[in-house]
Amino acid sequence: MTKDILITGVGGQGTVLASKIIAASAMAEGNIVHSAETIGMAQRGGPVTSHVRIGEECYSPLIPSGKADIIIGFEPSEVVRNISYLSPDGLAIVNTTAVKPVTESLSHSGYDGSEMIEYLRKNVRCIFVDGEAECRRLGSAKFLNILLSGVACGTGELGISKDTMLDETGRRVPAKFKDANIRAFLAGFETGKQIHNIPPGDF
Numbered sequence: 607m608t609k610d611i612l613i614t615g616v617g618g619q620g621t622v623l624a625s626k627i628i629a630a631s632a633m634a635e636g637n638i639v640h641s642a643e644t645i646g647m648a649q650r651g652g653p654v655t656s657h658v659r660i661g662e663e664c665y666s667p668l669i670p671s672g673k674a675d676i677i678i679g680f681e682p683s684e685v686v687r688n689i690s691y692l693s694p695d696g697l698a699i700v701n702t703t704a705v706k707p708v709t710e711s712l713s714h715s716g717y718d719g720s721e722m723i724e725y726l727r728k729n730v731r732c733i734f735v736d737g738e739a740e741c742r743r744l745g746s747a748k749f750l751n752i753l754l755s756g757v758a759c760g761t762g763e764l765g766i767s768k769d770t771m772l773d774e775t776g777r778r779v780p781a782k783f784k785d786a787n788i789r790a791f792l793a794g795f796e797t798g799k800q801i802h803n804i805p806p807g808d809f
Contacts, residue, residue, distance in 0.1 A: 607637055607765050608661030610669045611758075614688045615680025616705050617652055620751030623778065624678065625656035627755055631766045631774045632660045642667035653684055660765070676763060678754050680737075681705045682722035689730065698730050699757055699798075701737035701750065733757065733801050740793065749790035752779070756791040760798020768795055 611628060615621040622643055629641045640659045657669045674692050679685030679700040692698060704719030726732050735757055741747045752775060758764045759771050772791060779787045 607632075607635075608663060609659075609676070609765050610664070610674045610693075611658040611660070611676045611678065611764070612669055612674045612688060612691050613656040613658065613678045613680075614684045615654055615701075616684060617654055619654070619680040619705075620748065621654045621656055621680055624751040624755050625658050627752075627771065627774050627778055628758075628764070628766065629658050630778070631770045632658070634770050634774060635766060638662050638664070640664050640667040653687065655684075655688060676758060678758050680750060680754065682719035682726070683717075686722045686725060689726070692730060696731065697761065697763055698726060698732045699754060699761075700726060700732055700734050701754060702734050703736065703738040733761065733798070735794075735797065740797075741790075744790050744793060745786065749787060752787045752790040753794040756794025756796075757798035757801075758794075759791075760795035761801065762799075 613621045613625045625641060629639045632639045637660045641657060643656045657667055659667060659669060669691055671690050672693055675696050677685055677688060677692050677698045679698060682700060682702065682704055685698055685700050702719065702723055704717060706717055735754065737750045740753055741749050755771065759766060759768055772788060775787055775791050776784050
């Protein structure tokens with residue numbers, strides 16, 4: 607299997623854990639995997655981007671521009687910021703809940719992610735996930751990373767089996783939160799599975 611996956615969001619959303627679960631799952635299924643993170647100002651809510659490259663012909667851990675098969679976006683503006691990585695027929699999985707930057711408190715721009723979402727809707731193949739509502743139902747915003755990983759797996763476009771992803775998720779989350787994270791993954795998986803059956807353009 608050859609697959610390039612970009613995971614992007616802001617510090618504190620769990621993007622790095624999501625990338626490690628995906629990379630470990632791909633390796634568990636016998637694939638060669640390269641990965642890299644650019645975490646920058648993550649601890650201050652700044653951008654975080656992880657590259658996961660699967661396949662024997664991937665010689666660098668960084669995805670070239672226009673080559674990502676999937677972008678898993680934890681925040682709408684971060685998806686737009688990294689959209690040049692997405693291939694013309696790639697898929698963006700986008701959490702619609704915006705995270706306001708620190709500068710918002712100074713400029714009061716009214717940023718709510720809606721303009722970013724509309725731009726993505728018009729320009730790329732997208733699946734939109736109301737992460738705030740889904741995490742409220744699951745009991746914590748901390749499950750967003752596992753939820754979106756489940757969505758990606760459920761679409762079938764990630765190319766990794768549900769059982770392998772569940773196994774690696776269980777290995778990498780704290781034991782006391784294992785059951786809750788498994789529920790979050792399965793909820794996301796069902797969402798991705800249902801959306802995958804909708805014709806492109808109707809997402």
